[in-house]
Amino acid sequence: MGTLLEVRDLTKTYAEGTAESKAVDHVNLEVEEGEFVILMGASGSGKTSILHLISGIDTSSGGTIRYRDMQSTKPIGENSVDFSRMNEKEKTMFRRANIGIVFQQQCLIPDLTVYENMMLPLMLDRRRKDKDSRRNTILKLCAQFGLKDHIGKYPSQLSGGQQQRAAILRSIANRPPILLCDEPTGSLNSAQTEIVMDLLEELNKNGQTIIVVTHDIQVAVRGKRVLYIEDGRIEGELKVTESGDREEKLIRFLQKKGW
Numbered sequence: 001m002g003t004l005l006e007v008r009d010l011t012k013t014y015a016e017g018t019a020e021s022k023a024v025d026h027v028n029l030e031v032e033e034g035e036f037v038i039l040m041g042a043s044g045s046g047k048t049s050i051l052h053l054i055s056g057i058d059t060s061s062g063g064t065i066r067y068r069d070m071q072s073t074k075p076i077g078e079n080s081v082d083f084s085r086m087n088e089k090e091k092t093m094f095r096r097a098n099i100g101i102v103f104q105q106q107c108l109i110p111d112l113t114v115y116e117n118m119m120l121p122l123m124l125d126r127r128r129k130d131k132d133s134r135r136n137t138i139l140k141l142c143a144q145f146g147l148k149d150h151i152g153k154y155p156s157q158l159s160g161g162q163q164q165r166a167a168i169l170r171s172i173a174n175r176p177p178i179l180l181c182d183e184p185t186g187s188l189n190s191a192q193t194e195i196v197m198d199l200l201e202e203l204n205k206n207g208q209t210i211i212v213v214t215h216d217i218q219v220a221v222r223g224k225r226v227l228y229i230e231d232g233r234i235e236g237e238l239k240v241t242e243s244g245d246r247e248e249k250l251i252r253f254l255q256k257k258g259w
C-alpha cells in the first residue's frame with residue numbers, strides 16, 4: 001500500500017466575459033491505494049471538475065496531478081506520472097490502462113451484449129493480446145460479481161441497477177488501479193442504488209481504489225473518507241469508520257458544513 005494519486009495546487013479557471021471563475025481552487029489531495037473516497041458538496045461546488053481533471057478528461061489551469069508509476073514499486077515521486085507533462089494522446093493511453101471511469105448515464109452500447117461491452121476495453125488494452133485470457137477475465141468478473149446470468153443479454157434486457165453494475169465491471173475489466181465514478185447512481189432508485197453500491201463496496205474490499213462524486217447520503221455512507229467541496233476547495237474531511245452509526249456521523253458532518 002502507498003500513495004496512488006497526489007494532487008497539488010490544482011486549479012481550473014473558466015473565462016466569464018472579461019472575468020475568470022475558479023471551478024477548482026488550489027486543491028491538494030492524496031489518495032492511498034485501497035481507499036474509497038467520496039466527494040460531496042453543493043451543486044456547482046466543483047466536484048465533477050475535480051474528477052475530470054484527475055481522470056485527464058479535462059486539462060488543468062495550474063498545479064500537478066501525479067499517479068504513482070503503475071509499473072514500478074517505487075513510491076510516488078519525481079519518476080511518477082504527471083498529467084501536466086503529457087499530451088492528449090499520452091493521457092488517453094495512460095487513462096485506458098490505468099483509470100476506470102463510470103458516469104451517471106451508463107454508456108453501455110445497446111447493440112452489444114454485456115459480454116461484448118466488457119470485451120471493448122480489453123481489446124483496446126495493448127497489454128492484453130490473448131483472446132482466451134480476455135474471455136476468462138470477463139467470465140470470472142461476471143461470476144464473482146453477480147452478472148453470470150446476464151452475460152449474454154443486451155442492456156435493454158437488464159434493470160437500471162444491473163446495467164450500471166455491468167458498466168462498472170466493464171470499467172474495471174482491465175484492472176485499472178483506480179476507479180472514478182461521477183454520480184454512478186444518479187439515475188437509479190433506492191433499491192438499485194443499493195445494488196450498485198454493494199458492488200463498489202465489494203470491489204473496494206478486494207483492493208480496488210475508488211473515488212465517487214455524489215449528492216446522495218445513501219452512497220456517501222459506503223465510502224471510507226468523505227471530502228466536502230465548497231467553491232472549488234476541499235473544506236472538510238470525515239473519516240468514516242466501521243464502528244458507530246456511520247450515517248448519523250455523516251449527517252452531523254454535512255449539517256456542520258451547511259448541507
Ligand SMILES: Nc1ncnc2c1ncn2[C@@H]1O[C@H](COP(=O)(O)OP(=O)(O)OP(=O)(O)O)[C@@H](O)[C@H]1O
Nearest residue numbers: 014015022023041042043044045046047048049050
Ligand atoms: N465548461 C465550463 N465552462 C464554464 N464554466 C464551467 C464549465 N464546467 C463547469 N463550469 C463551472 O464550474 C463550476 C463547478 O462545476 P462542476 O460541474 O464541477 O460542479 P459540481 O459540484 O460537479 O456540480 P453538480 O453537483 O451540479 O454536478 C460551476 O460554477 C460551473 O458552472
